Structure formats: structure tokens, C-alpha cells
Amino acid sequence: MNPSFLKQAIELAVENVRRDGGPFGAVVVKNGIAIATGVNQVTRLNDPTAHAEIVAIREACRVLGEFQLAGCELYASCEPCPMCLGAIYWARPAGVFFGATKADAAAAGFDDALIYQQISLPGSERQIPMVRVVEMTASQPFKEWTNKTNRKKY
16 A cells, blocks of 8 residues: 555545546556556546546556456545446455545535445335346347357456
8 A cells, every 4th residue: 555646546536626527536556656547527528437446447457458457456535436346346456545435425415325225125126226127038148158168257
């Protein structure tokens, strides 16, 4: 853990607010070197997935030519939201270090408590209902995947 990278993530977040962006920044580090940064671009890009961590993960993967961040650390100005947490687990960095907490984010109007609560509910009981539709061919992509001999495991 290098505190200077956390400070960099926080500084990115502050600068982003000053440029009318969201108050979040992230830095991906490999072997002590920052290889990618990201700031919240949700409103700038009209993209609800353009959180700082997601932006930084995408850039780091592009730089590394890999879809995982083995041996990397992610520094975030704030505790990752549920979406970013999922992306972090898929990217598999060695560690995540953050500054502000989800309570700090909630106090500023970025409350993800509803999402955490909704995840634990059955799909049919969620605020946005998740309904499984029985379709005989729905498992076909998985059959194709498991039968593929040269698939890239992840």
C-alpha cells in the first residue's frame, strides 16, 4: 500500500468535481507504477457504468493487454459501489485501497444502500423486477462455451 496513490485518486476526484464531473477517482498500480487512472464520467458520457473504478480498470486492461489485473492494486477515492465491487472481483487485482466510506458517499447523495438491499431479494421482489423467461435455447451459449476446446478461461 502506497499512500501517494490514494492521494492521487483523491486529487483526481477533486479535479473532476471542478470540471463538473462526479467526486470519484481511481488509480491502478502495477509494480509500484500507476498504469491507469479513471474519474467518474457518468454525466459527461451519459453512461451509468462510467464510474472511476470501471474507467480505470478498462484502461489498465487495455494497457496490459489482459482482461484481469493480476499483481495490480487499485486505489479509489471512495469505497467501491456494488457495481464497481463486482467489476473488481472479475478483474482480480491483488488489493483495493480506498479513502472515503460508503457512508461518506451517502451523505453527499451517492447512497448505494438500496442496491445492496435489492441484491439480497428474489428477482420478483426487487424494485425493478427480474423475471426469468423460460426459453428452450437459453442454455445453448453455455453448451457452446463448454464444448469449445480453445476457450480462454476466466
